[in-house]
Amino acid sequence: MLVIGLTGDVGGGKSSVALLWEKEGARVVDADKIVRELWQEPEIIGAAVARWGSAILDSDGSVRPRAVARLAFSDVREYRWLCDLIHPEVVRRMERAVFASSGWVVAEIPLLFEVGVPWWVDFVVYIAAPLGERLARLSSARGWGEEELMGREARLLPREEKIRSSHWVIENDGTPEELRTKVAGLAKMFSFLSEPIEVTVSCGSEEEARRLSKAVIDGRKAACAHVYPIESLYWWKGSIENEHEWEVSFKTVFPLYPDLVKIISEEHSYEVPVINATSVVKANRDSLLWLWEELSGEPDNHAYRS
The missing domain is CATH 3.30.70.120 (Alpha-Beta Plaits)
Known part of the structure; x- marks a missing residue:
């Protein structure tokens, strides 16, 4: 089994690469999906409400992600508390999913370096993209502006440090077809080395x-x-x-x-x-x-x- 840690710039196109690799035969384990599942669990919801009050909930009792993000990213202490609440369980569930898999596995983890690269990750691939293209994607997909992006990235490790710590960097600065060509070569290598x-x-x-x-x-x-x-x-x-x-x-x-x-x-x-x-x-x-x-x-x- 070969495990690829997939991370990169916020809005850099990590999910697009994961989808392309999934079509090439990879099993994708998505940290964000696990986070969404955790936010539906009573224990996690209860801890967040005890910390921040019921204003983070919708009328149906579900968590409002934007409200949580606004609180967490506005104060370093709140951000660290949230990370301590969520990240350890995300890593545990990812590890179980990885070792229940075979072949080559892509662990898509936006905060890979922030939480610490797990021992079971063999190689790290970083997806980089120009700021203007990232803002365009985030504005379209999430309604974010530059201020929100900068506020979130202020809580992350420096981009240059994460790039230096990666084994490959894919520049997502062209057309979808150009991205497909870039990731296809690595897909061939990873498939070859998976067993x-x-x-x-x-x-x-x-x-x-x-x-x-x-x-x-x-x-x-x-x-x-x-x-x-x-x-x-x-x-x-x-x-x-x-x-x-x-x-x-x-x-x-x-x-x-x-x-x-x-x-x-x-x-x-x-x-x-x-x-x-x-x-x-x-x-x-x-x-x-x-x-x-x-x-x-x-x-x-x-x-x-x-």
């Missing part, structure tokens, strides 16, 4: 193990092969056999598994070679980039690397 695997196969001799390793590595179906001696006890045609064998363990990704199996099956001397693939639940980001650089046949040129 790192280790593949093992036993061989009858060291020579065969090394020959198979070289065939797979030469074909770039794995980035690495480990060769080591083993002792095997197994059933074969009604009898228990005990043999000294050599095992090969390959580091690769799931999309290359069929090709790797084909090479081993064609080269192996056994009547029934046992080829097992084990999913790698998490891998460090440098090793993932290494897999991409060595196995994809493509350079990392899809966006600006930070």
